[in-house]
Amino acid sequence: MTESSFDAHHPPARDLLDDCVHCGFCLPTCPTYQLWGEEMDSPRGRIYLMDLAERGEIELQGAFTEHIDACLGCMACVTSCPSGVQYDRLLEATRPQIERNVPRTRSDRLFRNGIFALFPYRRRLRAAAVLGLAYQKLGLARLAERVLPPRLRATQALMPPVRLRTAFATLPRRVRPDGEVRRRVAMLSGCVQDVFFHEVNEATQRVLAAEGCEVLTPREQGCCGALGLHAGREEHAVVHAKRTIETFERLPVDDVVVNVAGCGSSMKEYVHLLADDPDWAERARAFSAKVRDVSEVLAALEPRAPRHPVEARVAYHDACHLGHAQGVRDEPRTVLCTIPGLEIADLPEAELCCGSAGIYNMVQPEPAAELGERKARNIRSVSPDLLVTANPGCLLQIGRYLGDDIRMLHPVQLLDASIRGERLP
Incomplete structure (x- = not known):
């Protein structure tokens, strides 16, 4: 039997590879297949490459790495697959294989x-x-x-x-609601989110408190490891995952609330990342079970704070790691629908990624630009007053191609403005 081209540490599992029946339902939702029409740049094509590498019939260096690198990891294929193929698990097993075993050029490295x-x-x-x-x-x-x-x-x-x-501002460690405490939550403040989108964190604390949540935001928290996990840097992801678990697990809270789609997706995946570590597997399982996107928490609470009308037409963009990876689609819309006067418009080609995808728009700028321009055209086509999306990477990526014509906000900022009766930020 030919030896596998993958090393022995967590290679793509044979049973997961065999789940794919190559039906093609993933093709219309895959951004790179839509751009290029190339079979090896579709999910089923990449699974075929993984299958060949697992059998030792192709090496990892060269075309294999190029096609895997070209994948955004948006997981639209997971949503569209009728066979339940876990492409997310396959990709997150394959990318570390490349990072460990394929030498990159000096400039790329x-x-x-x-x-x-x-x-x-x-x-x-x-x-x-x-x-x-x-x-x-x-x-x-x-x-x-x-x-x-x-x-x-x-x-x-x-x-x-x-x-x-705002870049140097700090969040209060504890925010108490007026009146009865309905839930006690801890909040991830994030890295890029806290420095460049600090006002989103402030709005998140205010909205949760207005709806009866006591919010704990530990000062000593750091990176959750999301960028590393999605880019195949497994060691980086493991180190930061363990630090995040240590920081939050000692807090007496009902939920760990996240307002960044990519971070929330990764934190829910700690249970898989640390599954074979006997000292951490159970701790990771317990932690991941508590992680909630802020929209999940708010949608589960009967609205308590009065809302002031916001007369606006809003285009809602489903961040890939919220809609596809976490399966959280209805909750953000449910929360936005509590705002009087708001009209929500869904986008054409809503399943297609905007091109942000973690570090993708930096390491693969050409296809990311095509996808960003395509997303901006689709947003303009519904003539919104503002765009709302729940991921800082999406806000930065779309903003580059949308320009200053349409205001962009995180959903929690819109809700915060409605509760406070203030003009939109």
Whole structure:
């Protein structure tokens, strides 16, 4: 029997590979297949490559890595598959195989290492925010568009407007509601979220408290490991997962609330990430069982805080790691529907990723740009007053191609404005 091209540490499981019957129901929902029409850039094509590699018939270096790298990991195929193929589990077993066994070019390695040396660390992000503010004030972006290579050009174009006041702000560790405590929750404040979207965290605390939740936000928390998990950096993901579990498991709470789709998806997957670690498997299972997107918590509570009308037409974009990976679709809409006067418009091609996908829009800027432009066209086609989506990566990616014509918010910001009776941020 030919030896597998995968190493022995958590290779894609044979029974999961065999689940795929190559029916093709995934093809219309796969972003890269829609862009290129190439079979090996579809989910069933990538599973076929995994199958060949598992049998030792192809090596990991070369075409195999190129086609796996081209996958966004959006998991739209998981939603559309009638056979229940767990492509998410297959991809998250395959990417670490590539990271361990396939040498990358020096420039590729340095770029990826740079991402993971910066984004998971709030202190480093805050230092970068200072440099980013100077960069924006000096008007260097236009020069960069002409001289930077594509990856760095894409990265700088995604940089949000920097506000040092919010970038260095801290959240209160405990927020108590007025009146009866209906639930006690802990909140993940995140990395990029807390530095560049701090106002979303503030709105999350206010809305949860207004609906009767006591909110604990531990100051010592760090990165949850989502970027590493989705990019195949298993060691990075494991280290940060364990630290996150240690931080939150000692808090006497009903739920661990997350307002970032990618983080919530990863935290719910700790149960798989640490399944074969005897010291952590049960702790991971108990922790993952408590993780909830903020919309899940709010949708389960009968609204208590009065809402003021918001007369607006809203386009709701399903973040892939909320809709596809977590299966949370109805809850954000249920929460938004509690706002009087709000009209919610669903998007054409709603299942297609916007091109953000963790670090994808930085390491694969060309297809990410095509998908970003396509998503922006679909948003404009429904003529909304504002776009609402529950992931900072989506807000940055879509904002690059949507421009300043349409305001963009996290759903909890819209609810916060309605509860407080204030103008939209």
